[in-house]
Amino acid sequence: MNRREAVTHVAWILGGVFSAPTLQAMSRWEQIGSQASALRQSGSFLTETQHEIMARVAELIIPRTDTPGAIDAGVPDFMEVMLRDCYRKPAQDTFLAGVGELEQKGFLKLSPDQQTTTLKQVEAETQKTSDSSFWLITKELTLLGYYTSEVGVKASFDYQPIPGRFEAIKIKPGQKDFMYGNQA
Amino acid sequence: MNLNIKADKAQTYDAIVVGSGMTGGWAAKELTEKGLKVLVVERGYELKHVEDYKTAMKDPWEFEHRGKIPIVAAEEHYATMYFSAKEGSQYLYSNDKENPYIQKRPFNWIRAYHTGGKSLLWGKHTYRWNREDFLANAKQGLGVDWPIRYDDLIPWYNYVEKFVGISGQAEGLAVLPDSNFLPPMAMTAPEIHLKKSVAQKLNRPITIGRVAHLTKPQPWHTAVGRASCQFRNRCSRGCPFGAYFSSLAATIPAARQTNRLTIVHNAIVKEIILDDKAQKAKGVRVIDQNTLEVREFYAKLIFLNAGTIGSTSILMNSKSARFPNGLGNDSDQLGRNLMDHHLAIGARADIEGFEDDYFFGARPGSLYIPRFRNWGNDKRDYLRGFGYQGGASRADWSRGATETGFGADFKKKMTQPGPWKINLSGFGEVLPNPNNRFYLSEDQKDKWGLPQIVFDADFGENERAMRKDIMNDGAEMLEAAGFKNVVPYDNPVAHMGLGIHEMGTARMGKDPKTSVLNKFNQVHACKNVFVTDGSAMTSASNVNPSLTYMALTARAASYAVEQLKAGSL
Ligand SMILES: Cc1cc2nc3c(=O)[nH]c(=O)nc-3n(C[C@H](O)[C@H](O)[C@H](O)COP(=O)(O)OP(=O)(O)OC[C@H]3O[C@@H](n4cnc5c(N)ncnc54)[C@H](O)[C@@H]3O)c2cc1C
Ligand code: SF4
Numbered sequence: 001m002n003r004r005e006a007v008t009h010v011a012w013i014l015g016g017v018f019s020a021p022t023l024q025a026m027s028r029w030e031q032i033g034s035q036a037s038a039l040r041q042s043g044s045f046l047t048e049t050q051h052e053i054m055a056r057v058a059e060l061i062i063p064r065t066d067t068p069g070a071i072d073a074g075v076p077d078f079m080e081v082m083l084r085d086c087y088r089k090p091a092q093d094t095f096l097a098g099v100g101e102l103e104q105k106g107f108l109k110l111s112p113d114q115q116t117t118t119l120k121q122v123e124a125e126t127q128k129t130s131d132s133s134f135w136l137i138t139k140e141l142t143l144l145g146y147y148t149s150e151v152g153v154k155a156s157f158d159y160q161p162i163p164g165r166f167e168a169i170k171i172k173p174g175q176k177d178f179m180y181g182n183q184a
Numbered sequence: 185m186n187l188n189i190k191a192d193k194a195q196t197y198d199a200i201v202v203g204s205g206m207t208g209g210w211a212a213k214e215l216t217e218k219g220l221k222v223l224v225v226e227r228g229y230e231l232k233h234v235e236d237y238k239t240a241m242k243d244p245w246e247f248e249h250r251g252k253i254p255i256v257a258a259e260e261h262y263a264t265m266y267f268s269a270k271e272g273s274q275y276l277y278s279n280d281k282e283n284p285y286i287q288k289r290p291f292n293w294i295r296a297y298h299t300g301g302k303s304l305l306w307g308k309h310t311y312r313w314n315r316e317d318f319l320a321n322a323k324q325g326l327g328v329d330w331p332i333r334y335d336d337l338i339p340w341y342n343y344v345e346k347f348v349g350i351s352g353q354a355e356g357l358a359v360l361p362d363s364n365f366l367p368p369m370a371m372t373a374p375e376i377h378l379k380k381s382v383a384q385k386l387n388r389p390i391t392i393g394r395v396a397h398l399t400k401p402q403p404w405h406t407a408v409g410r411a412s413c414q415f416r417n418r419c420s421r422g423c424p425f426g427a428y429f430s431s432l433a434a435t436i437p438a439a440r441q442t443n444r445l446t447i448v449h450n451a452i453v454k455e456i457i458l459d460d461k462a463q464k465a466k467g468v469r470v471i472d473q474n475t476l477e478v479r480e481f482y483a484k485l486i487f488l489n490a491g492t493i494g495s496t497s498i499l500m501n502s503k504s505a506r507f508p509n510g511l512g513n514d515s516d517q518l519g520r521n522l523m524d525h526h527l528a529i530g531a532r533a534d535i536e537g538f539e540d541d542y543f544f545g546a547r548p549g550s551l552y553i554p555r556f557r558n559w560g561n562d563k564r565d566y567l568r569g570f571g572y573q574g575g576a577s578r579a580d581w582s583r584g585a586t587e588t589g590f591g592a593d594f595k596k597k598m599t600q601p602g603p604w605k606i607n608l609s610g611f612g613e614v615l616p617n618p619n620n621r622f623y624l625s626e627d628q629k630d631k632w633g634l635p636q637i638v639f640d641a642d643f644g645e646n647e648r649a650m651r652k653d654i655m656n657d658g659a660e661m662l663e664a665a666g667f668k669n670v671v672p673y674d675n676p677v678a679h680m681g682l683g684i685h686e687m688g689t690a691r692m693g694k695d696p697k698t699s700v701l702n703k704f705n706q707v708h709a710c711k712n713v714f715v716t717d718g719s720a721m722t723s724a725s726n727v728n729p730s731l732t733y734m735a736l737t738a739r740a741a742s743y744a745v746e747q748l749k750a751g752s753l
Contacts, residue, residue, distance in 0.1 A: 060590060147582075163545035167544050177578075
């Protein structure tokens with residue numbers, strides 16, 4: 001927790017973004033050095049069914065509406081890459097346990113409404129616990145995967161890779177957030 | 185015999201500059217412009233301006249991990265994870281596994297072994313030190329007195345500032361002397377509100393951060409190929425516009441234009457070669473970082489600009505009959521009084537209101553709140569002071585991860601700017617302390633056979649006492665502005681090195697018995713060796729140091745060339 005705080009504040013000093021995903025990442029780095037590296041080596045991180053469950057979950061978080069959804073943006077595959085490369089074993093295990101529970105509940109066979117209700121329950125339970133829960137990891141990766149994807153950025157924001165100036169302005173009604181592509 | 189002489193001649197220059205970073209670039213520029221044939225010896229690989237900034241123009245979706253660093257890479261970049269933490273800038277930070285060091289007490293050593301050094305990584309905050317900074321040691325009987333005063337540096341601050349290009353607002357404050365400024369960057373609406381409230385209620389000034397960005401390039405900036413800042417804040421990936429100051433964008437191109445500059449890369453300076461009889465340096469011995477081949481280069485003048493730890497460790501490694509404990513180490517001061525700034529402390533808050541205020545562009549900078557403690561009539565139970573950087577911005581989509589909800593409405597909401605939030609983060613002065621030090625390991629070596637560095641330093645009572653004020657004063661200012669949910673924070677793990685302003689270890693002073701360098705950054709006992717990076721610092725101030733290193737370097741270079749021409753070196 002401490003180290004995570006330190007990093008957060010340093011990120012601030014350097015003009016960085018103070019965001020939940022960053023915070024999550026911090027807690028992972030916290031373990032660096034204190035734990036032997038334990039990465040899951042297998043080629044595919046999730047079973048086919050688990051992958052399908054996660055695709056469904058991501059799509060429920062960011063559904064296709066008048067703009068593309070999580071699946072259109074490639075979020076399910078992105079999640080697997082991230083879980084494999086950027087998460088340590090304890091977080092990976094937490095995540096897998098979460099998918100496992102959904103699998104046991106026969107998540108894919110539930111009606112869309114029932115699926116939403118199930119996720120609401122998962123979310124409510126998460127609020128009682130802290131740090132790296134299945135729900136937080138899932139949401140973080142879905143949002144990251146979607147809002148930084150090409151379709152996601154173009155559909156959601158006013159993307160300005162080279163703004164050319166900095167000025168205080170007034171917001172227009174319904175104005176989309178500017179995105180500068182500087183989070184990498 | 186003849187052959188040897190030829191070889192010697194081929195590798196002989198007027199001056200050798202070790203390191204091509206922030207200060208090495210300045211040494212190279214000044215010495216070549218004054219007519220010297222200069223060799224810059226750089227331990228890292230060659231990084232070419234613009235063309236090697238491979239990630240600079242990438243869109244977010246072009247990064248496999250969308251900016252996050254894979255665990256495996258993170259382990260190789262342990263110390264730098266605190267800063268880079270991004271996929272786009274990781275290539276500019278050195279690998280800790282390949283470049284190991286020992287932490288007797290915790291220390292994070294962030295390095296950038298390539299052309300340009302840490303001038304590619306810095307946050308560009310650029311401030312003059314003030315008059316008191318150069319007097320404090322003497323007044324308080326701490327460390328040794330500076331052999332120079334603020335007045336000695338004024339012409340050199342003026343000189344380097346114009347070339348660097350610093351955006352900022354003149355305020356006429358003695359505590360934070362003005363530089364030569366390019367137009368300041370704008371403040372956001374809540375920041376202006378904070379500035380007004382804090383001025384009214386607490387009588388403390390707040391100014392826009394003074395940063396080395398070209399807000400209005402001058403002819404001498406464009407002459408080396410630099411352009412105006414585009415406000416994309418992707419600086420940490422390298423700037424293809426050359427809009428922020430780095431040696432790669434500015435001083436090295438200027439030195440190249442003289443046709444008197446040569447740079448060798450992958451050449452780790454192991455030691456300075458001493459002519460014991462003449463008590464002068466003859467040149468440097470280097471190890472090729474890829475082939476391990478050892479070579480020598482010769483010159484009449486040597487500038488050490490390998491970064492604070494780098495330069496001092498070269499002196500330590502340069503042992504001879506005259507200097508058995510390291511070149512210039514008669515005082516036993518080499519490696520001692522290691523300083524940094526202490527940080528990871530301050531306050532943050534939520535801001536209600538200002539919903540229809542917004543901003544366009546990504547500002548690469550923040551606010552700056554100059555020191556107000558132990559200044560004027562203010563007296564505290566600790567010595568010296570601190571300042572803050574920070575600012576207000578609106579939360580983006582990533583707030584959604586911890587917000588309740590999902591689905592269509594949630595998705596739409598994340599496309600709108602979120603609420604405002606603000607953070608003030610302190611930077612405190614660290615006192616010189618001879619027991620805060622680094623030394624060379626006796627048994628552990630790196631893969632080039634050089635002794636590993638052992639860090640043995642920590643913050644002390646004075647720093648800890650100051651931290652209480654940094655936190656409470658930060659909270660007080662946010663409260664003065666009426667911001668909500670003010671959270672003061674103090675992170676006890678903030679240790680040395682994290683401040684990325686490592687200083688000291690070969691300090692300047694008047695007396696050769698208690699210092700390594702004289703008032704022109706010249707090694708007291710070896711006059712043709714100059715050390716002009718952070719290792720020369722006698723005390724640490726609380727403002728970012730690089731501008732002062734640059735001014736010292738230009739000043740020392742000017743003096744060195746005069747001495748050389750007068751035949752006194
Ligand atoms: C993330 C970050 C943010 C920062 N923000 C700020 C800021 O806002 N304001 C500020 O004033 N400062 C800031 N700094 C500090 C600033 O970067 C340094 O003060 C500055 O770069 C020091 O210049 P230097 O020439 O001493 O060292 P460097 O710029 O590090 O250059 C040293 C060079 O020497 C080379 N070298 C090292 N050893 C050898 C050897 N044995 N042989 C040959 N070559 C060698 C290195 O490869 C490197 O190229 C920041 C630093 C970091 C990391
Ligand atoms: S903000 Fe300015 S200096 Fe930074 S990358 Fe963009 S143009 Fe370059």
